[in-house]
Amino acid sequence: MRNLWNLIVQYHVALVFILFQALAISWFIGSHGYPRGRWVQRSLAWQGSWNQQLSQWDRRSELADLNRELLAENATLRAELHAVRGEAPTTSYQAAEVIRSTWNRGANYLVINRGSAEGVSRGQGLLRNNKAIGRVIEASEHFALALPLINQEVEWSVRIGATGPVARLVWEGGDVTRAVLYDVPRSAVFAVGDSVVSSGFQGYFPAGLMVGNIAEEEPEFDGQFLNVPVELAADFRSIRYVELASVQGQTEVQALNPSNTGTLP
Amino acid sequence: MNSQLLTYGRVLLPLLLHIFFFQHATFAGGWWFLGFHLLGLLLIPLQASPLFLLLVGASFGAIVDAATLEGGLFMSSAVWMALAIPAVNRLLAPREGYEITDQPTIASMGIRWFTVRTLLLLFAHHVWLFTLEAGRWDLLGQAFGKVMASTLLSTTAFLLVLMLTQSQRRKR
Numbered sequence: 417m418r419n420l421w422n423l424i425v426q427y428h429v430a431l432v433f434i435l436f437q438a439l440a441i442s443w444f445i446g447s448h449g450y451p452r453g454r455w456v457q458r459s460l461a462w463q464g465s466w467n468q469q470l471s472q473w474d475r476r477s478e479l480a481d482l483n484r485e486l487l488a489e490n491a492t493l494r495a496e497l498h499a500v501r502g503e504a505p506t507t508s509y510q511a512a513e514v515i516r517s518t519w520n521r522g523a524n525y526l527v528i529n530r531g532s533a534e535g536v537s538r539g540q541g542l543l544r545n546n547k548a549i550g551r552v553i554e555a556s557e558h559f560a561l562a563l564p565l566i567n568q569e570v571e572w573s574v575r576i577g578a579t580g581p582v583a584r585l586v587w588e589g590g591d592v593t594r595a596v597l598y599d600v601p602r603s604a605v606f607a608v609g610d611s612v613v614s615s616g617f618q619g620y621f622p623a624g625l626m627v628g629n630i631a632e633e634e635p636e637f638d639g640q641f642l643n644v645p646v647e648l649a650a651d652f653r654s655i656r657y658v659e660l661a662s663v664q665g666q667t668e669v670q671a672l673n674p675s676n677t678g679t680l681p
Numbered sequence: 682m683n684s685q686l687l688t689y690g691r692v693l694l695p696l697l698l699h700i701f702f703f704q705h706a707t708f709a710g711g712w713w714f715l716g717f718h719l720l721g722l723l724l725i726p727l728q729a730s731p732l733f734l735l736l737v738g739a740s741f742g743a744i745v746d747a748a749t750l751e752g753g754l755f756m757s758s759a760v761w762m763a764l765a766i767p768a769v770n771r772l773l774a775p776r777e778g779y780e781i782t783d784q785p786t787i788a789s790m791g792i793r794w795f796t797v798r799t800l801l802l803l804f805a806h807h808v809w810l811f812t813l814e815a816g817r818w819d820l821l822g823q824a825f826g827k828v829m830a831s832t833l834l835s836t837t838a839f840l841l842v843l844m845l846t847q848s849q850r851r852k853r
Contacts, residue, residue: 429731429764436739436760443746443753444813463748470705520711522814525750561750568816589820 464527464559467515487511487657494546494659507622510534510660512542515559519592519652522568526550528658531558541620541661547649548572548627549658551620565627566592566652573617574627576606576644582615585627585646592652594631597644604642608632612646622663688726688784695721696741700748712830716755718745719806720839722762723799724786727779731767738763758810765805773798788847792840799839803832 424431491509516527530536532555542549542562550564563570565587572585574597581604583597597612610630616623631645699717708715718741725737742759746752770779773794787795811824811831 429735432732432735433760433764436735437757440739440742440746440753440757440760444757445753447752460750463750466701467705516705520707522816522820527750589815589817590823 460527460554460559460561461556464515464529464531464556467527468529468559470515483657484511484513487659491659507664508662510536510662512536512560512658512660514655514658517564517652517655519564519566522589524564524567524652526562526564526655526658528552528560528562528660529558530660531555531560533557535662536560536660539620541614541622541625541663542658543621543625543661544650544655544658546626548614548621548625549650549652549655552660564652564655565595565648565650572620572627573615574612575615575623576600576604576612576630577610578613578624580604580606580610582617583644585612587648593648595628595646595648597646598638598641600635600642600644602637602640602642606630606644616663619663621661625661688724691724692721692737695719695724696744699745704745704749709830709834712827713834714807714810714827714831715835715838716745716806716810716831718755719759719762719803719835720842722759722766723802723839724784725766727770727783727785728781731764734763734766735760754810754813757813758806761809762802762806765802769798769801772801786847787840787843792844795843796836796840799836800832803835804828807831 488511491511495508510530512528512530514526515529516525518524518526526542526549528536528542536552536555538552538555540552542551542564548565550562550567551570552560552562554561565572565585568587568589573582574585575582576597581601583600585595585597587595600606608630612627612629614621614623614625614627626649628646628648631647633645635642635644637643696718703715703717706715722734722738722741725734729737738759739756742756745755745759749755770785783789785795785798807828811827812821815821815824
């Protein structure tokens with residue numbers, strides 16, 4: 417026993433280092449890219465109010481207020497338009513402001529100024545000018561944390577064109593204007609510039625929402641499939657206002673997803 | 682009493698500045714990460730024990746992680762840097778060793794000592810941080826670019842901050 421104590425005393429620095437590293441790494445693995453739990457909610461609430469304050473200081477012109485009003489109006493009009501056309505009568509929209517966003521990391525995220533009190537819940541899609549942006553993964557009372565398309569840890573279900581094959585969209589880090597489509601059949605017919613839209617399978621977005629276009633780079637062969645580079649439609653470096661999509665039945669669709677951890681079924 | 686307050690101030694102030702301001706800034710198109718809280722770690726007195734350094738490093742990193750929703754990334758890197766501080770201090774020690782009054786500042790130890798120490802420790806921190814963040818072999822090249830850019834630019838920034846805020850009292 418005494419020897420053990422002597423050993424601990426002798427190597428106490430190394431032991432404390434290992435202990436702290438174990439704590440930090442488990443925290444990192446447990447939360448990175450898909451943070452959840454009470455501490456995230458608390459942190460989000462605190463960070464959200466501070467970011468809101470910063471955002472208010474930053475907003476010196478009336479243009480920002482006007483933007484918000486227009487965005488809210490857009491959201492209402494879009495929902496009405498879909499209802500009139502009968503295209504997506506099950507989707508409703510709500511305007512929100514991005515008060516924090518990162519685009520230079522591997523696991524980027526967004527914080528928006530709408531939370532559970534405003535009806536925001538996990539799994540809601542974020543869009544801007546009819547382009548897919550990301551999805552909500554955590555909501556505190558007045559703020560929500562979302563993962564954008566440019567997050568290496570998540571995959572998105574998309575379709576090439578209106579009736580083309582469904583594939584997985586993955587952002588591979590680095591360039592925020594490029595992502596890659598995986599699992600595209602070699603028999604698929606498509607051309608440079610063809611649109612890539614949401615499939616609607618994951619329940620985050622309505623189907624047909626613009627995600628990007630087929631890029632000029634040559635696709636890579638991967639067995640029976642192609643890996644196709646995509647030019648993303650949204651500019652993630654300058655996102656300020658977004659709309660939250662509520663797809664009716666989204667909770668049920670997501671509950672049916674066996675993994676529901678950001679990857680496709 | 683005053684000097685003790687000054688020590689606490691110069692260790693804690695960079696952390697507060699980082700949490701409230703610098704974490705929101707993006708420099709050089711995302712290639713330069715300015716971890717201002719690291720200046721606080723660099724300014725912990727030379728006489729501090731390795732255990733104390735680890736405790737402060739872990740606390741600083743955890744606070745930054747909580748504020749930036751990074752979940753353990755900064756804690757892990759700061760603890761690694763805190764472990765390296767005594768070794769780097771020994772490596773750069775004057776022949777006769779450190780005096781009890783020596784402080785890890787430009788004013789006390791001179792610009793060359795501070796620059797080399799900051800470069801070595803920031804390099805160690807950034808290698809750990811960006812490698813962990815990259816998480817994939819194919820992103821290591823880009824991560825190393827960020828390590829180099831962040832180490833050089835942050836060292837320059839810390840030098841400027843110290844030169845602008847501290848009076849030159851003595852050089853060794």
